[in-house]
Amino acid sequence: MRISTWNVNGLRARLDFARLWLTDRSPDIVGLQELKLPDDEFPHEFFNELGYQAVVHGQKSWNGVAILARDGIELKQVGLPGGEDMGARLITAEVGGLEFTTVYCPNGKTLTHEDYGRKLAWYDALIEHWRTADRNTAAVLCGDFNIVPQALDSWRGSDADGDIFHTDAERDRLNALLQCGLHDLYRVSAPDEQAFSWWDYRGGAFHRKHGLRIDFILGTDAVRDRLQGVQIDRDYRKKQDGLTASDHAPVIAEIA
């Protein structure tokens, strides 16, 4: 089974590109982030024709998450309890024998912006939700976390420590989440490799290898024990057939 996460940076602008990716990679379950459209504009027909059902938590202009799957997708949770003031950023479904959650964690903007404190508070709500919910033993939490776990995951290495995305306060939250019994499946698969999932559109960042690893697939012990490999699909950060890519690459995990 192939599970994946992908911040599409605007679903309407990415539809033709998404068709290419889904057809080429054939993932079984996909967590999507940054839809930037309301629920009633989600293109269900488009995905049905490609063989996918969808559950959606959207909003106008900003944020928005969805889960795509072949069939048997059962909606379980829409929105993060205690985090709704930050927009549509969490959705959970039971699918393929997994409890599958995808999140679009807040950006925080800058260390002095009020959104930075709201980002940390949103993470606290996510940790509390994950800690207290009745949970399938085979659970996945994937998405755009907007935190760089360690120096290896930033093109600037430890020089970026303390900057937004790289602060101790943010990393403490990510670690607290992992201590709820989750594993960063990319790091399980490749403990010492450097690979990025996001590159700025500006200044040729992709070709200069100026990226960050901020998109993760986290899994419980039961998922980790079935892990066969994880790929960050950087080919799909490149233009395809003249179509513009998202600034995030998809991440794909193969589960037995």
Next chain:
DNA sequence: ATGGCTCTCGCGGAGAGA
């Protein structure tokens, strides 16, 4: 040191993203 691009809304230019 700064901004460098792309998206949305909506029709002009601004805000957000990371």
